[in-house]
Amino acid sequence: MNPEPRLIEVRKNVLKQNDMVARALRERFRAAGVFVVSLVSSPGSGKTAFLEKTLTLLRQNFRVAALVGDLATENDAVRLARSQAPVKQITTGTLCHLEAAMVAKALEEEKWDLNQLDFLFVENVGNLVCPSSYDLGEDLRLVLISVTEGEDKPLKYPTIFNSADVAVVTKTDLADAVEFNWDAAYGNIQAVRPGMQVFRLSSKTGEGMEDYLQFLSARLAKLRSTVSV
Amino acid sequence: MNPEPRLIEVRKNVLKQNDMVARALRERFRAAGVFVVSLVSSPGSGKTAFLEKTLTLLRQNFRVAALVGDLATENDAVRLARSQAPVKQITTGTLCHLEAAMVAKALEEEKWDLNQLDFLFVENVGNLVCPSSYDLGEDLRLVLISVTEGEDKPLKYPTIFNSADVAVVTKTDLADAVEFNWDAAYGNIQAVRPGMQVFRLSSKTGEGMEDYLQFLSARLAKLRSTVSV
Numbered sequence: 193m194n195p196e197p198r199l200i201e202v203r204k205n206v207l208k209q210n211d212m213v214a215r216a217l218r219e220r221f222r223a224a225g226v227f228v229v230s231l232v233s234s235p236g237s238g239k240t241a242f243l244e245k246t247l248t249l250l251r252q253n254f255r256v257a258a259l260v261g262d263l264a265t266e267n268d269a270v271r272l273a274r275s276q277a278p279v280k281q282i283t284t285g286t287l288c289h290l291e292a293a294m295v296a297k298a299l300e301e302e303k304w305d306l307n308q309l310d311f312l313f314v315e316n317v318g319n320l321v322c323p324s325s326y327d328l329g330e331d332l333r334l335v336l337i338s339v340t341e342g343e344d345k346p347l348k349y350p351t352i353f354n355s356a357d358v359a360v361v362t363k364t365d366l367a368d369a370v371e372f373n374w375d376a377a378y379g380n381i382q383a384v385r386p387g388m389q390v391f392r393l394s395s396k397t398g399e400g401m402e403d404y405l406q407f408l409s410a411r412l413a414k415l416r417s418t419v420s421v
Numbered sequence: 422m423n424p425e426p427r428l429i430e431v432r433k434n435v436l437k438q439n440d441m442v443a444r445a446l447r448e449r450f451r452a453a454g455v456f457v458v459s460l461v462s463s464p465g466s467g468k469t470a471f472l473e474k475t476l477t478l479l480r481q482n483f484r485v486a487a488l489v490g491d492l493a494t495e496n497d498a499v500r501l502a503r504s505q506a507p508v509k510q511i512t513t514g515t516l517c518h519l520e521a522a523m524v525a526k527a528l529e530e531e532k533w534d535l536n537q538l539d540f541l542f543v544e545n546v547g548n549l550v551c552p553s554s555y556d557l558g559e560d561l562r563l564v565l566i567s568v569t570e571g572e573d574k575p576l577k578y579p580t581i582f583n584s585a586d587v588a589v590v591t592k593t594d595l596a597d598a599v600e601f602n603w604d605a606a607y608g609n610i611q612a613v614r615p616g617m618q619v620f621r622l623s624s625k626t627g628e629g630m631e632d633y634l635q636f637l638s639a640r641l642a643k644l645r646s647t648v649s650v
Contacts, residue, residue, distance in 0.1 A: 198431055234464040235549050235578065236570025263550065265576050286580060288517070288550035318577070319550060320464050321492065321517035340569040340595070341465025347494045348547070349464065351515060366569065369598050 210326055213292035217329030224306035227412045228314065230328050232352060233336035234345075235318030238362040240268045241395040242336065243315055247275035249405055254310040254412075259298050261290040261317045268315065278304060288322035290314065295328050310412060320349040332411065338363040339372035346380040353384045358407075361392040364399060439555055442521035446558030453535035456641045457543065459557050461581060462565035463574075464547030467591040469497045470624040471565065472544055476504035478634055483539040483641075488527050490519040490546045497544065507533060517551035519543065524557050539641060549578040561640065567592040568601035575609040582613045587636075590621040593628060 221228050231239050243258060250256045257278040260268040269281035280302050282294050295314060299306070306312070314330060316323045335356035337345050340363055346353045353359065359381050367374070374392070381388055391407070393400025450457050460468050472487060479485045486507040489497040498510035509531050511523050524543060528535070535541070543559060545552045564585035566574050569592055575582045582588065588610050596603070603621070610617055620636070622629025 202427055202431055234547065235574055236463055236466075236567070262577050264579055265573070267573055267576065286550070288548075317550075318463065319517070319548065321515070321546075321548060321551065338465070338569065340567065340592070344494070344496050345464055347496065348491050350493055363569070366595065366598060369595055 207325055210292050213296055214327035214329040217292055217296055218331075220306065221312070221329060221331070222415075224309070225416055226306050226309040226312050227332070227408070227415050228312045228328075228330045229332045229334060229408070230314040230316055230330040231334050231336060232316045232320070232323045232356065233318060233338075234320045234341065237318070237336045237338040237341065238395055239315050239318065239336055240271055242360070242362055242393075243313055244272050244275050245395040245398070245401060246313065246405070247272060247277040247279075249401060250311060250408070251275065251277055254409075255308060256311045256313070257304055257309055258313040258315065259295060260315040261294070263287070263317060278302070284317055288317055288319045289326050290316050290323065290328060291326055292328050311408065320345070320352050324351045324355045331415065332357050334358050334360050336360045336362050337377070339367045339377075340370050343373050343377040343380055346377075346384045350384045353381065353388070356385075356388075359385075359388055359390045360404070361390060363394060363396070364392050365394040365397050436554055439521050442525055443556035443558040446521055446525055447560075449535065450541070450558060450560070451644075453538070454645055455535050455538040455541050456561070456637070456644050457541045457557075457559045458561045458563060458637070459543040459545060459559040460563050460565060461545045461549070461552045461585065462547060462567075463549045463570065466547070466565045466567040466570065467624055468544050468547065468565055469500055471589070471591055471622075472542055473501050473504050474624040474627070474630060475542065475634070475637075476501060476506040476508075478630060479540060479637070480504065480506055483638075484537060485540045485542070486533055486538055487542040487544065488524060489544040490523070492516070492546060507531070513546055517546055517548045518555050519545050519552065519557060520555055521557050540637065549574070549581050553580045553584045560644065561586050563587050563589050565589045565591050566606070568596045568606075569599050572602050572606040572609055575606075575613045579613045582610065582617070585614075585617075588614075588617055588619045589633070590619060592623060592625070593621050594623040594626050 233239050259280050261282045266281045269279045272279040280298050282298050333356045391404045462468050488509050490511045495510045498508045501508040509527050562585045620633045
């Protein structure tokens with residue numbers, strides 16, 4: 193009566209297949225010299241507002257585009273379109289994560305010339321569990337937590353923090369209103385992922401965005417210096 | 422190369438088995454005359470603060486207990502213990518939802534006499550996708566959204582709103598700070614689940630808690646009037 197072992201076996205096959213597609217994507221991105229950033233967080237952490245701000249500011253100096261995942265609605269693509277950057281919505285139906293094949297399919301449909309891009313952003317479905325295991329071929333995975341979610345999220349969702357490269361604490365404009373304890377939050381992130389770089393910023397006021405954008409520029413420059421584009 | 426159909430088939434078996442355990446639980450709860458409420462939401466919506474407030478206030482007149490699910494940590498059980506109510510943590514490892522068998526196992530371990538309880542609360546793992554499909558034998562499923570998450574969550578996560586019985590909008594004390602649009606949020610809930618009852622409250626200030634607690638009392642009275650305890 194216990195179907196778990198079979199379920200795990202089937203899941204392994206799905207993940208293995210995803211890894212193959214992700215590897216092919218990563219090679220394509222690398223060859224085109226585009227730096228790919230994926231964003232994960234719980235629903236309502238402010239991924240879309242953060243991405244809109246990022247696209248709007250980066251567009252002044254770079255060529256940017258974004259893919260955005262959700263179970264339903266085109267709302268995020270509509271919001272992000274305000275940044276004037278090319279944006280494509282991916283709807284996953286009942287799936288709580290993006291898969292590499294969805295990214296590949298969206299790129300195929302949009303026919304974006306990756307050689308003409310500096311940054312490609314991929315906003316995952318809002319979920320702190322499911323996206324952990326799915327490589328999307330990205331260069332950098334950002335995990336966002338908002339100050340309104342509380343300081344203990346890294347301890348409760350260690351896997352997603354471990355699968356991410358950088359953490360971003362958002363909605364700092366609300367920090368005082370919710371009595372957010374920065375030291376506790378930072379300590380919890382470091383407990384789960386020692387040495388993880390953490391940005392704190394507000395997409396609303398723009399506070400802290402500059403450091404983050406400089407970090408992205410530096411990473412792009414580093415990528416370009418190791419790849420012949 | 423496409424393992425989806427097999428995955429779906431195995432998932433169906435898991436769900437079928439869960440439904441059987443949930444049905445047995447529901448019969449036990451019904452026979453004992455305990456009213457069981459489960460809580461679902463995204464991480465950081467304020468489930469635990471809301472539950473702590475609920476337990477603290479209900480304890481004045483009722484016998485209450487709570488089970489609380491998380492991937493990792495006993496943090497929530499520690500927080501909820503401040504309410505003086507019996508609380509048991511369930512850690513799910515990498516699973517993004519509770520299953521009926523976990524509830525059954527926790528009850529077995531704690532050896533709570535269900536006949537001596539009026540309300541049992543079950544706080545699910547923070548996730549707006551995974552818990553949808555898993556019946557836990559509850560009488561009432563509450564879906565929480567906080568004002569800081571934005572008004573569009575019902576449209577983006579329709580399944581979890583459809584699987585819930587009642588919606589609770591939390592953190593109303595922050596509504597002005599985040600320019601929360603109540604009419605839009607209410608409209609989106611009704612668009613997904615017409616007629617759904619919606620409470621709005623702040624666990625911090627206590628605003629709106631009275632209506633919610635009266636609602637629970639009425640539901641318990643109704644349960645008791647249809648069951649011989």
